[in-house]
Amino acid sequence: MQELSLTERLLIISETIRMTEKAFAHWESATITPDELGEAAKEFFDKAAAAENRADFQKVMWAYFGQLRNAHSNYIDRAAPFPHGGAFPLSLLESDGSWLVKEDDTGLTRPGDMVVSIAGKSMNEWLNELGQWTGITDRRMMAGLLSVYFSHYYMKEQADIELLNEQGNTRTVTLSRQPIDYNSHNNGYIRKMAAARQNGIYTYSKL
Numbered sequence: 759m760q761e762l763s764l765t766e767r768l769l770i771i772s773e774t775i776r777m778t779e780k781a782f783a784h785w786e787s788a789t790i791t792p793d794e795l796g797e798a799a800k801e802f803f804d805k806a807a808a809a810e811n812r813a814d815f816q817k818v819m820w821a822y823f824g825q826l827r828n829a830h831s832n833y834i835d836r837a838a839p840f841p842h843g844g845a846f847p848l849s850l851l852e853s854d855g856s857w858l859v860k861e862d863d864t865g866l867t868r869p870g871d872m873v874v875s876i877a878g879k880s881m882n883e884w885l886n887e888l889g890q891w892t893g894i895t896d897r898r899m900m901a902g903l904l905s906v907y908f909s910h911y912y913m914k915e916q917a918d919i920e921l922l923n924e925q926g927n928t929r930t931v932t933l934s935r936q937p938i939d940y941n942s943h944n945n946g947y948i949r950k951m952a953a954a955r956q957n958g959i960y961t962y963s964k965l
Contacts, residue, residue, distance in 0.1 A: 770815075771806045771819070778795065782826065787828060790826075819835075820891075821891070823892075842915045843938075844909075844938060845905055845909035846933050846935055848909075848933070850901065850905075858872055866919075867931060868923065870923070871921040872921065873921060875919070876920075877914070884908065885900060887911070909935065917933050919931050
């Protein structure tokens, strides 16, 4: 894996800010105004320069896009490594304030199971923490990339998931990280980007 040089990191953040100025159209939901973008640029140039590796730089970019509060604007680096070489197979959806298993290829959970806690913390606690790190507070924005965010911020190899099924029974399963199929992983993001470009900004690192 090739790390991003200081020049490359600063180029990515500067082009992202330029595209925000030129094309972003959803300021009504953002936590900053167009007039404040210059001050934000200084902050994120410093953070980009201080990032020690491309995984840390990706978190800087997530925090930048979190300020825009737009589900169609994000940054994905297909080469940023996941901790321990894999991601947690979490596919969840939000329904009336609860988080349910959407699909599962591991056989450990079932679609419709409600997630009570992950690694000892409730979903609200995790979403609040991820919101602090990424700047994202709209939980609909969080849902699609929840597995990616959680897998980058929770650093252990396994996580205990407490579940409540439709019959009211609870059980705990242990999820392990799974190696990433990067071709499938990247093609999925390419499709998302193509669908999102009309409404927002997607920066996708191929370096």
